[in-house]
Amino acid sequence: MKQEYTLTIYTENQVGLINKIAIMFSRRKISLESLNTSPSEIEKIYRFTIVVKETETVVKNLVRQIEKIVDVFKVYCNTNDEIIWQQMALYKVPTAIIMKEVKVERLLREYGAKAVVIQEDYTVFEATGQDEEVNNLLQELDKFGLIEFVRSSRIAIIKSSEGIHKKVLDMEKNDPTKQPINNEFLNHKSVIFEM
Structure with a gap:
């Protein structure tokens, strides 16, 4: 049975991103009831709020596909009872x-x-x-x-969500490219080459 779902999509602001998302909706012949985009609580991360009327199965498949887009951090799917x-x-x-x-x-x-x-x-x-x-x-x-x-289009906050801020901080903490390099091994190698 079709019902109203609000998708909250956190992304980087990249050229052509809205087109990629729109193509996913048009391929599945899903009409948008409402679309809003705005900056999020984190600099350079944007938030799409999209309202659709569709079945749960179709919406869950759509969410999985949107999350595969490289510039998308996270997609939340909520019913009206789960949001303000x-x-x-x-x-x-x-x-x-x-x-x-x-x-x-x-x-x-x-x-x-x-x-x-x-x-x-x-x-x-x-x-x-x-x-x-x-x-x-x-x-x-x-x-x-x-x-x-x-x-205007709908704006929404998820009741149970901590937002994206904590997730981004956790991602930055766990980013292997930002781990300190162990110079001890490198210094040992340079000593070997100097001999």
């Missing part, structure tokens, strides 16, 4: 209606919306929430002459 997530939305409404209608002001307060831009002919409000909250406010503002609406 939000979206941001902007709503443009006529300023005149906001000034006249007390209902609109109460509605905006109820949804925690705040004014971002106030112009003579329109006002832009910002609200954050999940799909239901964002859609409910959209339906309510539509009754009052909504001019324009835009919603």
